[in-house]
Amino acid sequence: MSGNYQLPELKNYIDGTFSTPAVDRGHSLHDANTGALLQQRRSCNHEQVQAALQAADRVHRAGTWENTPASERAELLDKLAEELAGEETARTISTADSITSGAVIRTTRKMANILPLVFRGAAAYLREGHLDKKVPGPCGEVDYLRRPWGPALLIAPWNGPTAIGSHKVASALAAGAPCILKPSEFTPHSAIMMARAAQRAGIPEGVFQLTLGDRTIGAQMVEDPRIKAVSFTGGLAGGRAIARACADDFIPTQLELGGNNQLVVFADADLDRAATGVVYGLTNLNGQWCRALGRLLVQESVKDVLLDKVLSLLSTIHLGHSLDEESDMGPLVHRGHYDQVLSDLERLQNRGGHLLSSTPLPDLAGNFVAPTLVDGCDPADTREEIFGPVAAVHSFRNDDEALALANGTDLGLAGYVYSSDETKAFAFARKMRTGGVKINGYSLLSIGEGTPRGAWGLSGLGEEGHAQSIEFFTGARVIGISPQDALGGR
CATH class of the missing domain: 3.40.309.10 (Aldehyde Dehydrogenase; Chain A, domain 2)
Incomplete structure (x- = not known):
């Protein structure tokens, strides 16, 4: 096989601008097949991490993405899907994933081709009105709304980076949450392609951001009070560290930690x-x-x-x-x-x-x-x-x-x-x-449409799935006319 691979250049995407991660830790990415050098790994410095957190917090406080009508968010998600649907984009992503993770090209190609469907599915969920419902109440209809907790940190692993990373991003964006994606330092390239597509699609600045680096920058963001939800897929040690960091302030965590x-x-x-x-x-x-x-x-x-x-x-x-x-x-x-x-x-x-x-x-x-x-x-x-x-x-x-x-x-x-x-x-x-x-069967796909992927015991916390992952980034808000009870409980 030829060793001439053109990998996407390592770039952050912070507040609408691409930038080079400032820190070279002296580590490299290598071809899993041959051990050949592919790229020097780079990581955000403290200032770049802070800039991403500040932008996400600004968007959250202004409510610009949360208050964008669901129909408009859906339209932007569809535009993002279109930007990811090109043959050249799929080829770049599948090749990069294959030589860095070792997964065979037939599998990574399928994941790259499914990528646009993830964002289209999130758009369809919004158009179906799941985040804005009316339910019966004692004095008329009650608003049952699901609204984002706030800025979300998304930490994706090196195995299945495209499928897992895109699912987290699409779910957070559909929920109305500004989000920061930190992919694995071993497989960051599909995330870079998503960031490029988000910019071209017109996703507002600060709504979707990408920070490259290792667990050091992940820890900085997990422990920052501006992060209001964390979705993590990875190892047990990392999941435990995140759970501890989020426990004091009851930050919602979605943890998928593997299984024997x-x-x-x-x-x-x-x-x-x-x-x-x-x-x-x-x-x-x-x-x-x-x-x-x-x-x-x-x-x-x-x-x-x-x-x-x-x-x-x-x-x-x-x-x-x-x-x-x-x-x-x-x-x-x-x-x-x-x-x-x-x-x-x-x-x-x-x-x-x-x-x-x-x-x-x-x-x-x-x-x-x-x-x-x-x-x-x-x-x-x-x-x-x-x-x-x-x-x-x-x-x-x-x-x-x-x-x-x-x-x-x-x-x-x-x-x-x-x-x-x-x-x-x-x-x-x-x-x-x-x-x-x-x-009587073993498949990569979920077993039933709309069913969650649950985790018991040390395999994690929470459920993942089309609806479940979007709703994870939200909390319930119920508003309606109430009867007035008499004083004294009469």
């Missing part, structure tokens, strides 16, 4: 279909996504047959350069994460785990880890998430053992159940303490 997701295979399952689900869960987005497979729980009587089928499928997976159209799976995002996943594998081996893998490694110098199942560990040693193409295998004899294993971690984001008896599968799934369970 369980896939349960009963003896009566279609084992070919189950094996496909296992391999998808290990390889999609290179195992670097919140709902990736974490623990495979299989009924004892079919364990060996299922594992043989999984290994046969894994041997056909093309692990290769993320820009290769033939690649089914690419490298991990950066060398530090690669080292961490290898360390996790070594730890499980040292605790009795047997590594099961059959996917050939490519002849490339990047961060490639073959999808791997680890059999033979004590379930107590596999309770934590490994954010990569690694899953533990545990067997069970009956439903009670299966449920104990399925609910045997402190995380609860996603679950999967395979069984030919759908009634039994639904009954089992309803007992799993997790935000969602998919039966």
Whole structure:
């Protein structure tokens, strides 16, 4: 593959103006496939962060975006979508995401093409009138309004940066909240393209801003009293830090922190279909996504047959350069994460785990880890998430053992159940303490239109979804004529 990639120049977008992040911390962005240098990473300085906060606060206090009629906000969101709909924009975003995160181009292209639809969906939500309703009251109709808390901080991760970042931005803008997006320092390029599109679309100055940098600037903004809501997708340590920073002033937080997701295979399952689900869960987005497979729980009587089928499928997976159209799976995002996943594998081996893998490694110098199942560990040693193409295998004899294993971690984001008896599968799934369970299938998409993506336990706080994410940035305001009760409670 050619190494001549033209990445967007690293630029903040603060108060309607693009500027170069002032700080060079001496770190670089590297091609996940080859390790080749791509760009020098840069970060905002204190003054740039303060300028963004000041602009967001000014817009909030003036009410200029909040008081813009919903129909006009919707029109601007549609214009932003149009600016993002060009073929060249999609190509730039998908290429940048692919070489920085390692996700294969077929996946990042889909996300880039979906990007305009995210903003159009938010516009449609506004036109449907969900933020301004009338409900019955004792003395006539009552206004039921949802209005923004104030400036919102949006912190997006390096995995799925386009899909996750755009969902946060579209939701905050639809809610009427001025927002500041801080993307991951490893995958900032789709955010830069969104900022360019926002400027061209005529989004007012200070309404949408972009600040580039690492967790240092994220901490500065989270702790600033001008921020009135925080939406964060990332790791548990970061989520805990944000929750602590927001607790004293009860700042609303939306936290999606990952999951050690369980896939349960009963003896009566279609084992070919189950094996496909296992391999998808290990390889999609290179195992670097919140709902990736974490623990495979299989009924004892079919364990060996299922594992043989999984290994046969894994041997056909093309692990290769993320820009290769033939690649089914690419490298991990950066060398530090690669080292961490290898360390996790070594730890499980040292605790009795047997590594099961059959996917050939490519002849490339990047961060490639073959999808791997680890059999033979004590379930107590596999309770934590490994954010990569690694899953533990545990067997069970009956439903009670299966449920104990399925609910045997402190995380609860996603679950999967395979069984030919759908009634039994639904009954089992309803007992799993997790935000969602998919039966007889494994997909990147949400399972139902309008349904939330919930997080239980240490997987996070709050719900995400089309309506849920917009409403997160708002509070209820109820106004109407009231009866007058007599004094003394008569």
